[in-house]
Amino acid sequence: MSEPEEKLQGEQRDSTKKKKKEKRSGKKKKKEKKEQEEEQQVEEDESECVVLRGIFKLGKKSHDVLLTRTRLTWTPITPETPTGEACVVQPGVVLLQDVYAVKVKRRRAIGQQSGGAVLGVALFCCKKRGKRLEEDTLHLHNASSEHTHTWYNTLKELLAGFSSRPRYLKVFINPSSHKKEAVHIYRDHVAPLFKMADVRTDITVTERKGHALSVMKECKLDEYDGVVCVGGDGSVAELCHAVVLRAQLDADSPEKPVKPVLPLGIIPAGSTDVVSCSVHGVRDPVTAALHIVLGHLQQVDMCSFSSLGQLVRFGFSAMFGFGGRSLALAEKKRWMPSSRRREYALVKTLARLRPEDCQLSFLPVKISKKNLFEQRFPSLYFCMVTHFCGVGTEGEESWTTNQGLYLSISIMSIPCLSPHTPQGLAPNTRLANGSAALIAVGNTSRSEFVKHLKRYSSSSGQFSFSFVETHAVSAVRIRPRALTGWSEEESEEDGDSKTSPIIQSEGAAFPWNIDGELVEIANEVIIRYEHQLIYIYGHNPQEMKWCTVNLVHSV
Known part of the structure; x- marks a missing residue:
């Protein structure tokens, strides 16, 4: 037999062995799959056995x-019918x-x-x-x-077999939230449900800003199953930051955020309740309390805000420029009723509308073109992209940098729904989708900027302007090129916004609106997206499907 013929026969034998091996492997996989299905069926049958x-x-x-x-x-x-037929x-x-x-x-x-x-x-x-x-x-x-x-x-x-249901909760109540209704909301709507479900509570009524943070740093959390906040967005922001910061301190991890073990429950008692609306879909204390007692848990994205290498806080959203300026002005009029104060600050800030001269850098998240699967299941799609492709980091991707004038820059890890913005400030993001939303509004006329703002109260179209750009990002860096801003004594001129910013004194701080709280920072700020950093009681109103009661009373 010639050498080529021997070589051919050897290849044929190898091919036959390979096919037999693949066939055995296939049979083994089918057998394992069948065993798994049988085990699953047994578990289902056991769960449906009559107790x-x-x-x-x-x-x-x-x-x-x-x-x-x-x-x-x-x-x-x-009873049977005369004909013997059962109904x-x-x-x-x-x-x-x-x-x-x-x-x-x-x-x-x-x-x-x-x-x-x-x-x-x-x-x-x-x-x-x-x-x-x-x-x-x-x-x-x-x-x-x-x-x-x-x-x-x-x-x-x-x-008692539902392990996610809490038995002992640490409750913080802010008596000053909105119209000072938090104590009444908890007493009338939440406490009876907790008592009915045999949930014990340890209540702290906060006395000042930062009170909840100081208590969370010192108290023993081992005995609690969760933490509950009764208040507005400011109270929620403080407690969310406190929960994550406490986990970081307990893990002795000053550099890297740590996911807290304790979930957070949010009982809305504020004027807008952005986080509660985003998590529950409604501003309803009974809905929020039922999510807590039933142990409905979901993971929610957050952001970390740092400046000069130091952590400023953890939060869900931040606004620089118009959002920060209007909040800073509203804080100076605390003696006004909340609704009137917001309207006054909005009008005054629009009258003094000025752009911020800054360098905007961001790390984009690599996401392929939209397809049918992405459109129908956005959260699942983004999570798969994040898991298999990875979110862009500093070591993997280069920063995209733009220098220019911006009227407003917003970074949001949740949709930020509210009664005033039914589709949310960031309608294209979700609670845990693998990226944060960056919305940058460039310099334009006052009339065009007002048109952009008005679109938020409608169904869509707030981003369909040439001066508005949006990006899915994993990190953002905002570096003011000059200390720009306005003062209380500025002239209130009508007309379009100016094309050049006003120079402010050296060392002045820039106002930031972080989760509805005023934070003044004098240097550049780095915002990093933190995927599913915190557990919150609730179910995503846009994506989660869960079974509800079917009380079909045949009486």
């Missing part, structure tokens, strides 16, 4: 009630993940605090109405004390 079955009255009709590890269903007991009735269903409390019902006389004849079991659950969560109650009537207590104890045991 209890009994007869209860719902309304005036008797029902056959079934309890599994995940749900409770009830079907009315109906087909759709059973009512409630998922245990939507039940936050169970109580034994008793008949008590007026003034009687304990005891009384057993009437049955009451399940306290939530139902979804639009973006809101509402309280609902399912009454199961049965006069047997033994039967009732068996169901009560079993239900309590099953509800």
Whole structure:
């Protein structure tokens, strides 16, 4: 046999061996996949196995009630028709993940605090109405004390299996938020839900700005399951910063942000409640409280703000230029009512509209062209891009730098929804999508800038101007080229904005609006995007799909 023929036969043998090996490997993978599916099916079957079955009255009709590890269903007991045909009735269903409390019902006389004849079991659950969560109650009537207590104890045991639900919370209440309603909101709407769900609380009513931060630095957090803030955006910003900073201190990591173990709950009690609207979709304390007691958790992006190598704070959004100037002016008029103060500051800042001369640098996030998958599932798409492709960092990408005049520069890691901006200040971002939104508004006339601002109150179009640019970024650096700004004594001229900034004295600080709080910084600022840095109680109103109560009472 010639050498070429031997070589050919050898290649054929190798090819045959390779095919057999791939075939065995394929069979092995199929077998493993089948075993995994069987295990998953067994787990599902176990979860749907009937734990209890009994007869209860719902309304005036008797029902056959079934309890599994995940749900409770009830079907009315109906007699057969004369022809022997049974009526087909759709059973009512409630998922245990939507039940936050169970109580034994008793008949008590007026003034009687304990005891009384057993009437049955009451399940306290939530139902979804639009973006809101509402309280609902399912009454199961049965006069047997033994039967009732068996169901009560079993239900309590099953509800205790939801590990994400808090049992002990540290609560901060800002009594000065908005119209000083925070204490009443907590007492009337939140505390009863916490009590019903057997959630213990340790309450601190803050007395000054920075009080919550000082308490968080010193208190022992091991015994708590979460932290709750009752207040406006300023209180939320302070507590979010405090939670992340405390995690950083506990981990002895001064350079790198550390994800806190404790989640944060936000009860809206302010005038705009931007973070609460972005997380829950609505400004509703009951919705926020139900998310907390049910243990709904989500990871949310944040940003770190630093200057000259020193951390300034952690936050969700920042505005430089118009946003910072208007807030600085509003802070000087604290004696005014909040709504009037905001309107006054807005009008005055527009009258004194001046651009900032600065160097804007940013690290763009590499994202391919929009496709159908990205448009339909933006958060999942961005997370996949971030995971597989990576977010651009200083070592991997070069900074994109622009020098010029800017009326406003905004950096936002969340959509920043509010009643005044229904689509959000950054409508193209999400709560945890792998990038922050940079919105840079170049110098233009006052009339054009006002048109841009008005678009935020409508559905879209706020970025469809030649002087507005947007970018998905992982870091931003803003370096003022000259100390520019305005003073209280400036002339209030009408007409278009000036093309050259006003020179201010050396050493003056620039006002920044960071999460609605005024922060004055005299040097360049570096903003870094921090992916999913904090856990917040709630469900993303734009992307999360979760099961709600289906109380179909057949009574």
